[in-house]
Amino acid sequence: MRRYGFHGTSTAYVSRRAAALLGRPYDEVNSIVLHLGNGASATAVRCGRSVDTSMGITPLAGLVMGTRSGDVDPALGAYLGRVAGMDLAGVDAALNKESGLLGMCGANDMREVWRLADSGDEDARLALDVYGYRVRAYIGAYYAALGHVDALVFTGGVGENSPRVRALATTGLTRLGIEIDPGRNAAESAEARVVSPEGAEVTVLVVPTNEELEIAEQTAACLGDA
Template identity: 50%
Template structure:
């Protein structure tokens, strides 16, 4: 089964093609600057144990033009891995927000598309781009089954006590104001890997997704019971440019006392805060260099970043009544040994004992970084959201058929 996975952003398009059940993609790609001059395509093909890379720079005015270029690369001599777009059996789409309506992977119908459009206001930066990707793919891969995989779906198993806010109930019942959580595809993928690795389907796991966006989840027996992002992806951990959890009164103060318009406050907390606001850079590699050079802002930022994660670990250990494994994943989680070291300090009370030598190793595969005698496992697991989407598409179609 040929499954083509699409992750469409407002000006970008990530994609992978899987020939399932093989879990290694036969091609991967990223298109950036869609709608701007000088759009960039990076396309990689894996055949016969070899890798071939194509990099192009051209003007792509919209997602239609971008996907048409992808189809060309998929089918033409030299880069082609299929003969015709009709060979694609399924197109799996990452959709960021599914609200309460979508708790499972779903075949896309006109009714489903209308529901996704109705959720634009909950994810204005993401859902419109996801929707555009669906509409373009329907035209180009007209024989394929179109499937939506929602970032919020994994968190729909949270109990009401975890997802409700302590505000009048009408804001939830009428307006949908509640915790939704995000990065669900990543959390689901790594949590399943932990269960397999520990051979314990009932495992109590805390998954820690650290990239430019950061979130955590408390997972018991493969089900999410709490997560750090909330109504939007702004809540929770300190991130690359987002503040994470902050006293709501700060917003009132910025508006009423400093005279900042709401749009400017929104931009401040989402795009100018986090590590960028603390240090001047949202790139953890740059912050780490500054820290090593003795920059006090970078030193403090790392301490704050790790401390916020530690606080969530403590609360999630309480929610789970213990913890069998901590899991670090995504760009920072997988590659930043310093972050993992700082997070695991003073965690002996939870049975967490980090092995410094193991922690320093980078090998791109699932690995333990705890000491042999550590009661709790500390794992690094590379996430693979595209593979998780492909797997969920396969499972859904198997159930339908």
């Protein structure tokens, strides 16, 4: 069995766009791509090639998502069978459809989670803390794996549209050279853009994904080779 990923098309597109925005050749740029939506993943890209990704042979692994748990103890299934009488199908359904943000606070739409947290809901606040912690943990792990990082790239429905999630995901990472400019981060735009301060060691980018274009370009390249 091989780790598959599932956001590879998006990662290929936005990591290439990130290199272009930096004005550097794609094969010279190290980036960490955060595709954050109802499904979410992190990918370490070294010089144009993915070297690690948070999802596994299914989309369940890695980050906390809307309804998916993300990483859990591999023995959890056996444990739930013993203590809760759950069969494998029940465990699979629970981890994929009833966990993550939904399981922690009753909502899987990030906008609703923030609304609940702002209204004083402690479960929603905890869900956001867990969500942010898991994203930062993967950033740190992939920073170590890459050795140096040129760009941290946010994409996906949440990554592109939620300044608060981007701030949450980068809190406390200034020692790694990762920080965002509050004004740039808060500015609304549908365009690819830099949200880190001028001169930041790691450029933080928001790059809207375009998986359809990436598929078309890769298809055209294959047909050209043929």
